[in-house]
Amino acid sequence: MNEIIIYGSYYGTTKKYAEELSSKTGIKACSYKDIKDINAYKTIIYLGGLYAGGVEGMKKTLKDLTDISNKKIIIATVGLADPNDKGNIDQIKSKMRSQISPDIYEKAEIFHLRGGIDYSKLSFLHKTMMNMVYKKALSVPEEEKTAEIRAMIETYNKQVDFVDLNSLDPIINSL
Ligand SMILES: Cc1cc2nc3c(=O)[nH]c(=O)nc-3n(C[C@H](O)[C@H](O)[C@H](O)COP(=O)(O)O)c2cc1C
Numbered sequence: 001m002n003e004i005i006i007y008g009s010y011y012g013t014t015k016k017y018a019e020e021l022s023s024k025t026g027i028k029a030c031s032y033k034d035i036k037d038i039n040a041y042k043t044i045i046y047l048g049g050l051y052a053g054g055v056e057g058m059k060k061t062l063k064d065l066t067d068i069s070n071k072k073i074i075i076a077t078v079g080l081a082d083p084n085d086k087g088n089i090d091q092i093k094s095k096m097r098s099q100i101s102p103d104i105y106e107k108a109e110i111f112h113l114r115g116g117i118d119y120s121k122l123s124f125l126h127k128t129m130m131n132m133v134y135k136k137a138l139s140v141p142e143e144e145k146t147a148e149i150r151a152m153i154e155t156y157n158k159q160v161d162f163v164d165l166n167s168l169d170p171i172i173n174s175l
Helices: 013-025 058-062 086-097 102-107 124-138 147-155 165-174
Strands: 003-008 029-031 043-051 072-079 109-114 116-118 159-161
Touching (some): 003 013, 013 029, 013 043, 013 072, 072 086, 072 165, 086 102, 109 165, 124 147
Parallel strands (some): 003 029, 003 043, 043 072
């Protein structure tokens, strides 16, 4: 009742993590689109897919939080790039800082999970975006290619699934 798992997911990988976390913890999971009163919860676990560095739905959902003094906040990102690469984590975190207030950022425990992509299922807009990013990525000199750029090039136009449900364990341990 006092705890909630909220997810922002276009193509289901983040939802899959959220549902697994829900079944392992007994905490209800729902899309950020269905959240009515975020302040009603004491423990908030937000999982969001990464889209051009942004965490899907996070800004919109967490901006409604008022008093966070007695709250536990966990945020987990789900992206294609390697979540064990320090440069990638730094980049994700720096973008996250611009999407949530400094007090929420400081209070939140942050985790990074790996998702997947199936180009045949992408919307026209997302396909177009990825095509532009891919072309740009190819022009980056080899020694300057980050984990994110490499992951992008390696998976372009393919179907890949890096979802590892065991990577939820640190989040479960924190709860
Ligand atoms: C348009 C677009 C932009 C993306 N941007 C990023 C990104 O900035 N960083 C990243 O690691 N993955 C990025 N991805 C990959 C998604 O984060 C990955 O596919 C994730 O598993 C999607 O979650 P979902 O299935 O819950 O929607 C992008 C994918 C698309 C289609």
